[in-house]
Every structure is written in structure tokens, then in C-alpha cells.
Amino acid sequence: RYAQHPNRLWTTTVTGPNQVWVGDITYLRVDRSWRYLAVVMDQYSRRVLAWTLTRRRTAAVTCRVLTQAAVARHARDVIFHSDRGSEYMGAPFCAHVARLGFLQSASVRGPSDNSHMESFFHSLKAELTRGVAFPTERALRAALRCYIRYYNTTRLHSGLHYVSPVAFERRAA
16 A cells, blocks of 8 residues: 655745755666666755665665765755655655655656656756666766766756756855
């Protein structure tokens, strides 16, 4: 049985960092197999807070990446929004969100409202992985590390008045 969480994005206005985080998982090709990239992003600044690359899509993976973000940001009382995938709606993840002191939110069925994550994954695939054959997981990890650093510190975002996520957060402080 999966949890039923409301879509709290409909009733929340984000005015600063660490108020709403979004998360999702996508797949990336390595040689002749797939790896799964799980990401947590601050909705306010579009800053990637944590990520992990794994061979399986599980609640343990989503718990781990959310914990990495929470520790890095020393955050509590955050709304965490995701889709309704089993990695996010199963009891292990829901209990983990509560232990962190977060409030869970989820997209409704049908059109997704996790547009920040979808936009990030679209950019990552268009700018990094499209047409590139990664021979090893190690090569993919190295490329992801560089891309996410670039995305957070250098890449300009029209939704952030053409500054990077890190610069946008600095301006907000």
C-alpha cells in the first residue's frame, strides 16, 4: 500500500531556499545497461543539492539522496515534492521524510507538476548525455560531477533572471 500525499505546491509560495525541495529519478545509459540518477533540487534556486547514481530504483536510493541534501543544508521543515513513484510513496521513504522533519508532497496523476526536475533532466540529457556513449559507470559519474557543478555555479537560468543557482541564492541572502 502506498501513501497518499496532497500536492502542497498548489498552496505554497516559495520565497527563499530550503522551503520546497523537489526530487525525481531518471535513467542514463552506460555501455549496454542502465543506471538511475536520483536528484534532490531546491525549487527556489533550482540548485541541485544532492544526487546519486545507482543500478536500481529503490526507496533506499531516494532516502539516501534526500539525507545527503538534508545534511548538506542543515534543513528541517522542508516540503519535499516528488511524483508518485514507488520509490517515493512506499512506507520506507514516507517514514524517512517524517524522521527528517519534512512534509511530503506529491504530484497528482496525469500531467506532472514537477517541472523543475523535468527541466533539469531535459537540460542534462540535451547538454551532456545525448549522443554520448559512456563506456563505464565511472566515466558517467565523472561527467555528472562536472555537469552538476557547472549547472549550479555557471549555467544561466532564464527563470532566475539569467544567473546561476548559486548566484541566485547569494542574492537572496
